[in-house]
Amino acid sequence: MSQGTRSCGIQLMKLLEDYGTEFVFGIPGVHTLEIYRGIADSSVRHVTPRHEQSAGFMADGYARATGKVGVCCLITGPGVTNAATPLAQSYSDSVPILAISSVNKTSSLELGQGDLHELNSQSKLSAHFTAFSQTILSTDSVPEVIARAYATFNASRPRPVHVEIPIDLINNPVNWSQFRESQAHPPQADHELLRTAAKALAKANKPAVILGGGCKDSAAEAAELVEVLGAPVVTTFAGKGIISEDHPLSLGSNLLHPPVLDFLKQAEIVLAVGTHLSETDIWSRGGDIEFDGQLIRIDIDPSQLYRNAPPDIPILGNASHALAEIANHLNSMNLNPANSHAESRLLVSNLLESTKSHWYENTPVHIKVWDKIRSTLPDHGIVTADSTQLVYSGNYVFKARRPRTYLTSTTGYGTLGYALPAAIGAQLGKPDSPVVCVIGDGGLMFTIQELATAVEHRLPIVIVLWHNDGYGEIRDNFNEFGIPLVGVDLAIPNII
Known part of the structure; x- marks a missing residue:
């Protein structure tokens, strides 16, 4: 390679640098050496987890906490399969992750010749848990594919993208001087539909609002709409903190x-x-959410608009724009929500009190832990929450006051071992925010090796461990259904 010429691996990192990449999470391997030459030649910081599963979880925690794209670098074969679980979690929870991997040389793709790390079809495997998975067959296409990835992250439902580069192309010299970064923006909702939605909301005596994870970056717009409407608002677990849970509505x-x-x-x-x-x-209540009245749904994903609960008014578009425009329409109608505010606040207070009789059996014990965390953690502090009994209560008793401060794997894919590596990613992305990892002893065993990563990077993460000597939730399920206990009581080492 002549002096001044740069390889695909080096230029790839320069490209990601231009897109604002701060961190790459991954474990280097013989197939990705040239990409690591690019990392060394860039301002991007590399973080080495002790397992590629954690690379994906770290990228996820970073992305959820910051709102930026999390990037992980994976070797061919086992690197990709090790990261499959976190990518599936990110896919389920709409988290923007860019997974860059190597793949076997172009001349042997899908031929089954027994090459190192070979999978029958790596790209087809990852297509099941990504927005798209692309094999690079010409280095000239890399900038275009990366632009497509960022268009997906910025202008549609954000989900992981996998880009694999054959090992014979990673070292090839490239000239990407002529390329355009993605400038895609999310679609804006139809103005007439938003006006129709505003009129319908204004006419209703008993309106209500549900906010999901798609509103994480729409907190101000959501608060304005809820307050002008005077409506009770409930969030999903993915939407915790979009409206402060201390808000009277x-x-x-x-x-x-x-x-x-x-x-x-x-x-x-x-x-x-x-x-x-x-x-x-x-979760755990079964059945569907039912609506006897009108339902308005706003979503950036057209296919999501009709899943689970078909709406009377379906609105495709960006949440921030849609909420702001509906609020503007409501403001122009000169509503007087003072009385409805008082009624709604009383209704909210009564409903919250009545939910207590439906709490999980151990919630009165769990809430003592969560109250201590809340009283200690500032509003901008971050909780990463694993699948464990303490968290199942925390999902509804912990009062999140800001969006992107409660990151949990208990929704959707529902994996174990998420919270510790996610805490590392969140802490790196938000160094001025204290981070608390809440995890069970069973879940911690999945990724306990990442304690070494936290120590290596001197991260002041606090770990709250729910220690019940195994898989306590599943043990309770066994007992509930009269099944003899098998595989749920574990020999847990002395972790403290």
Whole structure:
């Protein structure tokens, strides 16, 4: 390679640098050496987890906490399969992750010749848990594919993208002087539909609002709409903190409890924004969320608009723009929400009190832990929450006051081992925010090796460990259904 010529691997990192990449999470391997030459030649910081699964979780925690794209670098084969679980979690929870990997040389793709790290079709595998998976067959296409990835992250439902580069192309010299970065923006909703939605909300005596994870960057717009409307608002677990859970109109994240579900069923009209309205939004209660009144749904994903609960008014578009325009229409109607505010606040207070009789059995014990965390952690502090009994209560009793401060894997894909590596990613992305990792002893065993990564980077993460000697939630399920205990009681080392 002549002096001044740069390889694909080096230029790839320069390209990602231009897109604002701060960190790459990954474990180097013989197939990705030239990409690592590019990392060394850039301002991008590399973080080495002790397992590629954690690379994906770290990228996820970074992305959720910052709102930026998380980037991980994976080797061919085992690197990609090790990262499959976190990528599937990110896919389920709409988290923007760019997974860059190597793949076997172009001349042997899918031929089954027994090459090192070979999979029959790596790209087809990852296509099941990504927005798209692209094999690079010409280095000239790399800038275009990366631009497509960032267009997906910025202008549609954000989900992981996998880009794999054959090892014979990673070292090739490239000239990408003529390329355009993605300038894509999310679609704006139809103005007439927004006006129609505003009129319907204004006419209703009993409006209600549901906010999901798709509103994480729309907190100001959501608060304005809720206050001008004077409507009770409930968030999904993914939407915790979009409206401060201390707000007098906030029902918190109590969507799963029967009193709140009954209230929504009986509401004259419900506005649901950026939410699946799925099984894990009402976790363990079974059935669907029912609406006897009108339903307005706003979502950036057209296919999501009709899933689980078909709307009377479907609105495709960006949550921030849609909420702001509806609020503007409501303001122009000179509503007087003073009386409705007082009624709604009393209703919210009564509903919150009535949910307590539907709490999980151990919630009165768990809430003592969560109250201590809340009283200690500043509003901008971040909680990463694993799948464990303490967190199942925390999903509704912990009062999040800002968006992107409660990151949980208990929704959607629902994996274990998320919270510790996610805390590392969140802490790196938000160094001025204290981070608390809440995890069970069983879940911690999945990624306990990342304690070494946290120590290596001198990260002041606090770990709250729920220690019940194994898989306590599943043990309770065994007992509930009269099944002899098998595989749920674990020999947990002395972690403290």
